[in-house]
Structures are given as C-alpha cells and as structure tokens.
C-alpha cells in the first residue's frame with residue numbers, strides 16, 4: 001500500500017516519544033498509541049515475531065571476500081548500472097557525513113561510497129560490503145525495511161529497532177528490474193543522526209531511478225543483440241514451433257503455434273506471462289543443470305542456447321514436428337484460411353526498384369529488407385527525416401495482396417490519432433461520422449500498416465496498440481465487439497526509441513513488439529555517391545515535368561550539392577532541385593542557383609553561441625534533443641513566424657505545433673532564450689532574407 005507523505009518521512013522532533021514507544025514495546029505493550037509512524041510500528045512487530053535481539057550492537061559479520069566476490073558477480077548487471085552513480089556519490093557526499101550503500105535483494109551490501117569519516121564510522125556497525133541488513137537480522141533499518149515494504153523509507157535514530165544503530169539515520173528505496181518489476185537491489189544513504197535531512201529520501205529515489213534507466217538501456221541492448229542472433233535459427237526452424245527466452249528465462253517471442261505445441265507436448269507454460277521460467281535462465285544453463293531441471297515435456301534436443309562471445313544472451317526452444325505433421329506445424333500457405341495470418345511477401349514481390357542508390361551499405365540494406373519481407377515480423381525503420389524510410393516500407397509491402405496503409409503518428413491530436421488508428425463505432429462521440437469509421441489498422445487487414453513517427457504516439461495510447469499486436473483483435477472506439485485483424489506492421493522513427501524507453505516516453509513492451517527487427521537508413525551525407533545519382537534523377541524528372549529538355553548536372557552545381565550536409569536528406573535534395581528547376585528555366589550551371597540553407601542547420605552541428613540551445617561541446621546528445629534544438633533554431637531564425645519555421649523544417653504547421661507542445665517549447669520562450677550572440681546571427685540571417 002502506498003504511504004502518505006506524513007508516513008514517508010521521519011520527524012526528529014518525535015525522538016523522545018519514539019524512544020518511549022520503544023521502551024513500552026519492549027515491555028510488552030505492543031501498540032504504541034500513535035507515537036510511531038505505522039511503517040515503523042509494523043516493522044517493529046515483524047522484528048519481534050522474528051525474535052530480533054533489540055540489544056544488538058551492529059550488523060552481522062560480513063561474508064568472506066570470496067563470497068562477496070560471488071555475490072557481486074551474481075548482480076553484475078546492478079553493479080554495472082550503478083557504477084557511475086556510485087562514483088558520483090564519492091564526490092557529492094564528501095564532507096556531508098553520509099555514505100551511499102548499494103545492496104542486493106537479499107539485503108547484502110555490495111558496495112559503499114561517500115564521505116570517508118562516515119565510511120569509517122560505518123565499519124563499527126558493520127555497514128560494510130558483505131553484510132546483510134535484513135530486518136530479520138538487524139531489525140528495523142532503511143535497507144531491510146525498504147526491502148520488506150518495496151517502497152522508499154526513511155528510518156531515523158530511535159526508529160531503528162536495535163539499540164546499537166539508534167545513533168544513525170538512513171533513507172533507502174528498492175531498485176526494480178525494468179523487464180518485470182522484480183526487486184533486484186536497494187540504494188541507501190546513511191549517516192549519524194545529526195546528518196538527518198528529508199532530501200536524503202529524494203536522493204535515494206532519484207539514484208534508484210537513474211540506475212533503473214541504465215538497466216533499461218543495458219537490457220534493451222542485450223535484447224537487441226538477442227533478437228539479431230536469434231533471427232537465423234528462427235528462420236531455419238521453418239514450420240516448427242519456436243519460443244525465444246531471454247537470459248532471465250522470460251519468454252519474449254513465440255511463433256504463432258507455440259502455445260498449441262506446448263499444450264500438445266503436455267507442457268504448462270504461459271507464453272503471455274512475463275514471468276521467467278528458471279530452467280531457461282542463463283544462470284541455470286551456465287551451471288549446466290538447465291537440462292536436468294527441464295520439465296519432463298521438454299526434450300533436451302529442443303534447447304538451443306544462444307551464446308555470443310561467451311555471453312549467454314538467451315535460449316531458443318525449437319519444438320521439432322518431425323514425426324509426421326504435428327498439430328502445431330504451420331500449414332502450407334495454400335491451406336490457410338483467408339482470415340489467417342497475412343501471407344508473407346514472396347521475395348520477388350518485395351520491390352525496391354524505386355529506391356535509387358549506388359551506395360554499398362544501402363544495397364546491402366535493401367537485400368536485408370528483401371529477406372525480411374519474406375517473413376511477417378514487424379520491422380522498425382530508423383533514420384533521419386527524409387532519408388527514405390517510407391520508401392523502404394513500400395518496398396517491404398511490395399506487391400503483396402492487401403492494402404498498404406500509412407499513418408503518421410506525429411502531428412495529430414491524441415483524439416484524432418486514436419480514431420484514425422482504431423476507428424470508431426456509430427455514435428461514439430459528438431460529431432462522429434454516421435455508421436462509424438474504419439480505422440487504419442482495420443484498413444490494413446491482410447496487408448501492411450506503416451506507422452510513421454511511432455515514437456510520437458502518446459504513452460497512454462501505446463497499450464492499446466500493443467494489445468492489437470499481441471492479440472490480433474481490435475476494438476473500435478465506443479464499440480465493445482472485438483474485430484480480428486491481421487496485418488504486417490512496419491513502423492518508422494527518427495528517434496532513438498531505446499532512449500525514449502529509458503526516458504519513460506515509450507513503453508518497453510511495445511518497443512520489443514515493433515522492433516523485432518530494425519533497419520537503419522543512412523543519412524544522405526553518409527552516402528555521398530547517392531547525392532549525384534539522385535540529383536541527376538530529380539533534375540531530369542522535374543525538367544521533364546516542366547516541358548524542358550534534359551540537361552546534364554553541371555560540375556559547379558554538383559560541387560555545391562556535395563559540399564552541403566543535407567539535414568533534410570533526400571526530401572530536401574528533391575525540393576532544392578525542384579526549386580532550382582522552377583526558378584532557373586534557362587538551366588542550372590552555378591552553385592548559387594541552388595537555394596541551400598546551410599546556416600540554419602549548420603548550427604546544429606556547430607557549438608551554439610552562448611551554449612543556450614546546444615551542448616557546450618557542440619555535440620548533439622540524442623535525436624530527440626537534436627530535433628528539439630532544430631525546431632528552436634528554426635523558430636528563432638524565422639523570427640517566431642511558425643508558418644515560416646514549418647516551411648524551413650519541411651513539415652506541416654500542425655506537426656510543428658505538436659512537436660513544440662511535446663518539447664514544451666513556446667514561441668516567446670524561444671525568443672527569450674536566444675542570447676545576444678544568437679540574436680545577432682539571426683538578425684543577420686533575417687536581413688539577408690529581407691525580413
């Protein structure tokens with residue numbers, strides 16, 4: 001149960017009353033008549049039931065060096081994720097009289113950092129690595145009590161159960177694993193009572209959340225590699241039922257008939273659950289007891305550990321259907337029901353002829369996309385705006401039967417996006433179209449749904465999409481009858497979705513669904529060879545459209561194009577060439593006939609004057625940050641004219657509004673943030689533009 005704020009913090013002013021309550025408690029008066037916070041009262045009851053010695057002077061003797069090494073090895077992920085945070089604690093807790101401790105879920109301290117005198121004092125009570133601080137051993141204390149209640153707790157002075165630690169004050173909270181919420185550790189800040197302050201609790205909560213964010217990043221990285229490694233054996237499994245487990249033994253992906261196959265084999269494994277199956281965990285596989293521990297229905301030859309460079313990333317369970325055709329073996333395509341899963345695209349139907357490129361990396365990417373088109377796994381396309389993500393989506397859909405339906409999740413209001421995506425029932429809301437509306441998901445049934453800018457989807461809408469992807473069922477808004485849908489999902493984003501997950505803006509479970517496989521489309525500046533190819537193509541196309549005779553690409557024009565960084569990628573190149581063809585019907589021979597706007601975008605790469613809109617070192621920390629800065633700069637450079645800014649950014653004005661809302665940017669705020677130096681630069685640019 002969540003605590004109220006009053007219950008959360010200790011109050012040193014209650015010290016005397018708490019001491020008296022403790023004495024009464026020891027004298028057998030179990031109820032402390034309101035002098036104690038409930039959290040402490042209940043904890044004391046637990047201590048009494050566990051026969052904790054109230055006269056205990058310190059924690060138990062720490063485990064041996066070797067056992068401590070093993071404990072630390074077992075929780076290497078936690079230690080790695082917390083290393084930078086603990087390193088900071090060394091500096092920011094210096095001379096504060098406080099220390100920070102990191103413990104595992106069994107309350108054993110794995111490491112401590114902080115103020116040196118505090119660390120020395122802590123040795124007197126065994127608040128040191130290798131000691132367990134559970135309530136059962138040490139009575140009420142922040143580490144043990146946080147583990148007991150799974151919440152942030154502050155335990156001050158007399159609130160401790162054991163006499164020997166009543167001179168101390170401590171705050172702690174648990175660290176949970178991002179995949180399933182399991183408690184994997186505790187962060188604690190402790191010091192002598194005189195160091196009490198309420199902020200210690202905030203410090204441990206923020207520290208724990210920083211550690212959890214780093215755990216998310218590490219977990220995503222691992223899963224990413226796991227999915228990559230599993231792709232080949234997964235495809236090789238053909239019609240066999242397959243389940244992929246991560247290193248913790250959690251099932252993360254299963255073929256469509258896996259659940260039936262498990263039931264047929266006499267197993268009881270719920271694939272919809274995120275709970276781990278210990279027999280499949282890397283730890284039990286590593287100990288070599290995995291096979292021995294396997295439930296009887298699993299044959300040892302079905303297990304395929306996925307190990308890369310000694311690291312056990314996960315395990316594949318391939319349930320071979322060799323004896324005749326088992327019930328779960330996927331039927332050949334011809335036998336399938338029309339409403340069964342969307343047919344995979346035969347390779348020859350995946351067409352990429354419209355994607356012009358001579359770049360070796362792009363050609364390789366096209367080959368990979370062609371392979372992916374054969375399966376129906378979701379594909380995530382990543383790349384900068386205008387790089388050609390949608391062209392790839394169309395290529396993957398190819399000539400597959402069924403429609404190609406595209407929807408941009410950015411730039412639409414929440415409500416509009418929901419009705420566009422899921423459709424709505426007749427009379428679902430005022431102004432709803434009579435007879436209801438078919439949403440894009442339903443429209444893509446049997447075909448391909450391309451969700452552009454999926455990273456912009458509001459967080460609270462994401463579970464709805466996840467449910468559709470997991471269950472193949474959709475509810476139109478205002479409707480309570482489910483509709484079966486089967487489509488191939490291709491999603492695109494210019495964001496780093498893993499960072500979005502870490503920042504809490506994108507759900508991890510949805511990420512795993514949409515990013516089963518991903519392709520990164522390189523930016524145009526990373527493939528200079530394509531600049532000439534595409535420029536020639538667009539020049540010929542637009543001149544033809546204008547009824548002009550074709551002309552070769554003049555060397556000075558090409559030089560200008562090659563010198564530019566193309567932040568808007570192929571779309572920008574197309575626009576620049578189209579603009580030049582329209583304004584120069586006499587032909588293109590000089591670089592200055594191209595309307596390139598390097599200044600606006602160059603600011604992105606160069607250090608921002610005064611560091612106001614950029615990092616001090618001029619680097620761009622993330623795509624989202626880059627976008628935010630780009631928008632801020634465009635608005636600033638457009639003198640706050642949002643129509644002009646949207647045009648410069650090559651996006652719809654509604655998209656610009658939505659993005660500004662998302663980043664909390666306001667026209668006035670941006671104007672105010674621009675330093676004199678930026679103002680000078682902007683003014684210079686505006687005067688050049690005649691504004």
Ligand SMILES: Nc1ncnc2c1ncn2[C@@H]1O[C@H](COP(=O)(O)OP(=O)(O)OP(=O)(O)O)[C@@H](O)[C@H]1O
Nearest residue numbers: 354355356357384385386387388389390391570571
């Ligand atoms: N390799 C290519 N060959 C020919 N045209 C291309 C190529 N790549 C992109 N284009 C063209 O560039 C424009 C932008 O491409 P596309 O819409 O696929 O980019 P995107 O990455 O999806 O952009 P956004 O993220 O802004 O939606 C389109 O007009 C597309 O036809």
